[in-house]
Amino acid sequence: MTALGLLYPGHFAEDDYPRIEQLLGSDIRVDLVHTGAGEDTHRVAAPREPGSAELLAEGVEALRLAGVETVVWAGTGGFTHGWDGAQEQVRTLARLAGMPASATSFGFVHAAREMGVRRVAVGTAWPEDVTGPFADFLRAGGLEVTGLRSPGAASPAEVAAWDEEDVLTLARAADTSDAQAVLLPDTALHTAAHLGLLEKTLSKPVLTASQVTVWEGLRLADRRVNAPTLGSLFTREPLVQA
CATH class of the missing domain: 3.40.50.12500 (Rossmann fold)
Known part of the structure; x- marks a missing residue:
C-alpha cells in the first residue's frame, strides 16, 4: 500500500x-x-x-x-x-x-517534462492578473506557453459547479495548434470524470490540477x-x- x-x-x-x-x-x-x-x-x-x-x-x-x-x-x-x-x-x-x-504547481512542470512536452496552452478560471503569474512560473520551469485563456470566474465555488460542457469549453478555448498539451490548473475545477473526453476532443494530452x-x-x-x-x-x- x-x-x-x-x-x-x-x-x-x-x-x-x-x-x-x-x-x-x-x-x-x-x-x-x-x-x-x-x-x-x-x-x-x-x-x-x-x-x-x-x-x-x-x-x-x-x-x-x-x-x-x-x-x-x-x-x-x-x-x-x-x-x-x-x-x-x-x-x-x-x-x-x-x-x-x-x-x-511543480507537478504540472514535472508532468510536462516527463511526457516530453515543452509547449503548453493554459486555460484557467482565474482573471488575467492571476493567470499571468502562473504562465511565468511555467516559463521558469522551462515550458513555452503558447496561449492563455482566462474567463475570470467570480469564485472557486462557481467553478466547482461547472459541468462537463463548461470544462470542455474552457479546454477548447485554451488550445492552440502548436500546443503539445493543454493545462487546466484550477484546483476548484472538477476534471477527473472528464479526462478521457477532454483528450479525445482535443487530440492531445490534457493535464488538470x-x-x-x-x-x-x-x-x-x-x-x-x-x-x-x-x-x-x-x-x-x-x-x-x-
Whole structure:
C-alpha cells in the first residue's frame, strides 16, 4: 500500500480525489486534509493565504498520523511567490512533514517534462492578473506557453459547479495548434470524470490540477501506475534522461 497525503484548500473539488483513488485500481490510498478555504475569490493575493506555513503545519500533523509517505500541497497558489518562493514553500512543507513534499504547481512542470512536452496552452478560471503569474512560473520551469485563456470566474465555488460542457469549453478555448498539451490548473475545477473526453476532443494530452496532484504524490513515492481513464499522463512510462 502506498499512501499519499494531500493538503487541499477549501471544499470545492475535493470529490475528485476519491474518484481518482478508485480509478487508479491498485494499492494506492489518497488521504486528503483540508487547510482552510482562504478567501472565496480569484485574485493574486488570495491563493497565498491557504498555503501559509501555519495552515500547512496544522494539516501535516493529521497526515503524519495517517501514515502517508509523501505530501503534496494541492493548491496552485504557491506560484504567486515566483519559482524561488514556491520552492521555499515546498521546502518548508517537507521540513514540517518530515517526508518528500511538493505542490501542484511543480507537478504540472514535472508532468510536462516527463511526457516530453515543452509547449503548453493554459486555460484557467482565474482573471488575467492571476493567470499571468502562473504562465511565468511555467516559463521558469522551462515550458513555452503558447496561449492563455482566462474567463475570470467570480469564485472557486462557481467553478466547482461547472459541468462537463463548461470544462470542455474552457479546454477548447485554451488550445492552440502548436500546443503539445493543454493545462487546466484550477484546483476548484472538477476534471477527473472528464479526462478521457477532454483528450479525445482535443487530440492531445490534457493535464488538470487534481490529476497532476495525485501523479506528483506518486512520483515522490517512486510509483508508476497505469490508469488509462486518467489520461495520457497515467499511460506513459517515464522518459529515460540522457
